[in-house]
Amino acid sequence: MYNIKSVSKLLDMPPVTIRAWERRYNVVSPIRSESGHRLYTEQDIEDLRWLKVQTEEKGVNISQAVKLLEKIREQRQGVPKEPEHGEFRVGESYESLRERLYEALTTFDVERANQLMSLAFSMFHFEDVFHDVLAPLLHRIGDEWENHKVTVAQEHFASLFVKQKFSQFFNVFGVNPAMPKVLAFCPSGEQHEIGLLLFTLFLRRHGVEVIYLGTNTPNEGLELLIERHHIEYASLSLTDPKLLPGVETMIATLQGVFPQLQFVLGGPGFQEVSEAFRPLLLGGELGTWNSWFKSLVKRGENA
Structure with a gap:
């Protein structure tokens, strides 16, 4: 467990920002020590680090980033802490994720596919996941369907799965009425x-x-x-x-x-x-x- 001073140093983030995100957006829920001090878990730190990257490096505003994190947490709930089949791998790449997602989707293993998606979104920015994992994967499956290497059922299952992921994120972002329609x-x-x-x-x-x-x-x-x-x-x-x-x-x-x-x-x-x-x-x-x-x-x- 880490106190707020340690978390601030680890993340290079002012304590006031951590407290503000906690109060306003409920992004973390630290426990209290006997003396009343906040104590943060490793997962709290990783979530705060992820939000920091989204807001500072990716240009996502904090309210949108929090909504994205909520989606990731929903998927994370189905991921076992000690995953089977080597689900979590150090140095996971876009290519390895695509390969394992391809195997999961073409065998209709939706539970494993969702676990892999949770892993992807926790490791990479969501736009990178769509551009570098899901889009090439769908292109591959489409090409293999045209070449009779996968069935119509496999292609439809994979397409529906990917489109559902898009839909989840479409609904996260608000609309600026000043922007053109x-x-x-x-x-x-x-x-x-x-x-x-x-x-x-x-x-x-x-x-x-x-x-x-x-x-x-x-x-x-x-x-x-x-x-x-x-x-x-x-x-x-x-x-x-x-x-x-x-x-x-x-x-x-x-x-x-x-x-x-x-x-x-x-x-x-x-x-x-x-x-x-x-x-x-x-x-x-x-x-x-x-x-x-x-x-x-x-x-x-x-x-």
Whole structure:
């Protein structure tokens, strides 16, 4: 057990911050010594360290970080203290987590998959888990399904599991009404949404309200939705290049009806997009997204 002075020194965090987080957000619940002093466990220290990283290094505000920690704790409750099968490994990497998650999901072992997710979120920033563990995993399973290496049932089970994790985090973040409203969808015929899910999660973390329509969205009804909900940005994801001509026609039509509507295009299906639409392309790296978002905020401030 550690007193608050020791915890403060270990984490390089002022005692006043520790007390404030404890009182306001109930992030830790130290026991009291006979003399009334706070005593913190190893787990308390790890939770405080995790929150410190999120707020100081990852740019997550404390209230959002606490909500994320609550999700991790919910998953942690199902993880045994002395895990079987070597569940916890020193120096765990993205690759090893992907491999073990692949095994768990393709054998329909949801309990073990949840244990591995709890481990991942406790070790890495949640966006890194989605980008470097779950997204490549889903791509692999999708490719293996197309090549008949996994069954439809395995692919659906894995996809549903990953989408549920996304949904849990979507609901954590609040919305900043000053931010533009975004419509996110995959065009008609497009069935792959992992890239769009990642981008939507990124937007939600930054307080952007997103209306998410998902895969295979028909053109019918888009104009009414954009008008009624005052959509300012439309984010489209495309992996199938055969759909590109129809998608370009749809974008041009919407631009004609809504001249102020901004588009963000992502995915390998846009690789051969027409020159007129190339300025709308956005790469798939977090650094690129951060730069784009900063420019979006700057444009809003100058408007």
